[in-house]
Amino acid sequence: MLYQLYETQRALMEPFAEYAHATSKMLSNPLWPISQTNTAQRASAGFDLFYRLGKDYEKPAFGITTIEANGHEIAIHERVELTKPFCELRRFKRFSDDQTSLAAMKQQPVVLVVAPLSGHYATLLRETVRTMLADHKVYITDWTNARLVPQTEGIFHLDDYVNYVQEFIRHIQGIYGNCHVVSVCQPTVPVLAAVSLMASRGEKTPLSMTMMGGPIDARKSPTTVNNLATTHDLQWFESNVIHPVPGNFPGAGRLVYPGFLQHMGFVSMNPDRHAMSHYDYFKDLLKGNEDSAEHHRKFYDEYNAVLDMDAAYYLETIKTVFQDFALVKGTWEVRSPEGNLELVKPQDIRHSALLTVEGELDDISGSGQTQAAHDLCTGLKAVDTRHFEVKGAGHYGIFSGKRWRTMVYPMLKDFILANNRIEDRPAGSVKSATSKQNTLHTV
Template sequence: MLYQLHEFQRAMLSPLTAWAQAASKSFANPASPLAYVPGATRLSAGYELLYRLGKDYEKPEFNLHQIVKDGHNIPIIEQTIIEKPFCRLMRFKRFADDSDAVIQLKDEPVVLVCAPLSGHHATLLRDTVRTLLQDHKVYLTDWIDARMVPLEDGEFHLDDYIAYIQEFIRHIGAKNLHVISVCQPTVPVLAAISLMASRGEDTPRTMTMMGGPIDARKSPTSVNSLATQHSYEWFENNVIFTVPPNYPGVGRKVYPGFLQHTGFVAMNPERHAASHWDFYQSLLRGDEDDAEAHRRFYDEYNAVLDMDADYYLDTIRVVFQEFRLAEGTWDVAGERVRPQDITKTALFTIEGELDDISGDGQTFAAHELCTGIPEKNRRHFTAEKCGHYGIFSGRRWRTIIYPQLRDFILEHNKAPKVVKEKAEA
């Protein structure tokens, strides 16, 4: 019923937000007589703030169309390589006309970026992908909003997530692949590679774990505490709802995005209130750069997706309540997850000093589990004065963290032979 009430509220607010948007433009447009009434700037700013507080936020576009590399303009094309019911494997393919540039692009390492399935869309990693494209061929997991997946497409569990990752790794080719997992996927990605190693399959050359709950018992945050303070049944009875009839996934049990968003905001309500006030002040000052930065951030932050209930509840139990990976008690489709069986994949773990999502030591715990990896092939880095999102986005990511990640990948990369076929990479 809560989901239906949310949809009713959204429908009721839609005319108000449309009117607020029109009013804001009317008081700001120089061609409008309303722009010259006393207090027009304040009215325009107030109406825009009202519009942004009430509007729907759809999944943003990646908008990664071009990068500049060594003086060359490199066009970027988004490609869907594999399409599964709950995820699509994307590639951001780079093209060049210059023959030297083509050879250089073809020689660069291949990375698979495993985006989180924890509320936000994969577009949250836009800055991560844009930066990686300077020196790598980039693939990305783009998870589908569960409310858009029809019931006939079947169930989706944490075990299925792991199977997806393994399929993507095999398709790209593990021998010359570098896997990067950001936050939530660190656990299933480590499980996927562990199982492949145990079976004797090829495993990626490197795996980089960034700000994830490998062992959520270490330095527990408010996110971890929520999972341990409530029972599995509490989550099942209080946060799981049925998708209403106006979506393709009608009837599917999900953890709704709007509930997740409420939880995100509730973690730091003062910070968000101050941010909206600063946005209003920026509009009054005519500081369009600051105002646009606010719009870009909240266009992404407020765009959330529903998670399939089976997957979400599995994650609560396995990762945050029973700590099965850290305890060595996790079985996936009848196979025990044994990180100690990984021997040929180098490990890099990255944490943020100020991370309030994954606490200090939670990601480093991967080193304690992956005992089969020689010490010379393991590295850890803690970014000072860096919060959770700063690990993979923003100035510190680009100037401090990425150079270390790039060098780590290059150190362990085995460049494939170049075949001059066509001008693409």
């Protein structure tokens, strides 16, 4: 009922938001006689802010079409490699007709970036992907909004997440012979489980695992997120945050943790900061500071775009990761696609180097939670492990922004390169397309 009420309210607000947008544009139009008056400028800024607060935020695009690498412009083509009911594996394919750039890119490591399924879309890692494309072949998990998945596709469990990651790793290994995995926040736990299960079966595992700001052991330095999970039982979450998808979506009737409730939770963690940000945006509009205003728009276009999570996956994550601490206690069993229960044993990992990254000021995954992976991966030699704490960085600062670019990425790049063992690739893994004017090579 709550979800339906929210959708009704959103539908009622939509025409007013569009009206506010149109009015703002009209009042700021230089051809409008009163547009340069103080009253018109304040009214325009006010209507624009109302539009931003009232509009519906859809899934953003990655929008990565070119990058700079080795002094050359590299074209990027985004495409879907694999499609699963609840996720797409996306590849950012690089194109160049510069032979030097092509030769360098052919030798670069391939990386699977596992994006969080915790409210925001995978595009939250846009800057992570853009930065890594200069030195890596990059794939990413792009999770699907659960309200768009028909009930005929079944329920999505935490076990399915783990199995998806294994399938994606095998797919990339089948093309290149090897890969590296980078997980950011929530997926650190299922990624460690996926690699552990592959190791226990004697399968080839990724050359390296990088885990950034995730709740491997949520008992350490508990945050507000951790405390919410430990102070309420699972029945409370089922009763208060789980709702059926309304009938106007393909996933009608599916039980989900709605995106709008998650967004309310995000904002409630720092309400004063968000209020001040919107007020600063209003002032920037009055001053004509378009660069700062555009920065605000881009941030909130991403921040306000949220997706629904299948209820089973969400509740199982709460119980497994934040209440039972099953991974660190050695009690977590994952059901394989064949229906077999397999115990997750990180100590079986012996051939995947481990890097953990934490932000000194992270208020989502507290200090030590990610580093705890080293205590579990006892089968690795000390020379194959490394931990890095990013001074002055909060949660988002470890994968986007200045600290990511200047502190984290150079270290991550070197770590991956140091653990990259080039293997023969199957014929045809690198293709080229010829035109009359030039040869455009892809990697």
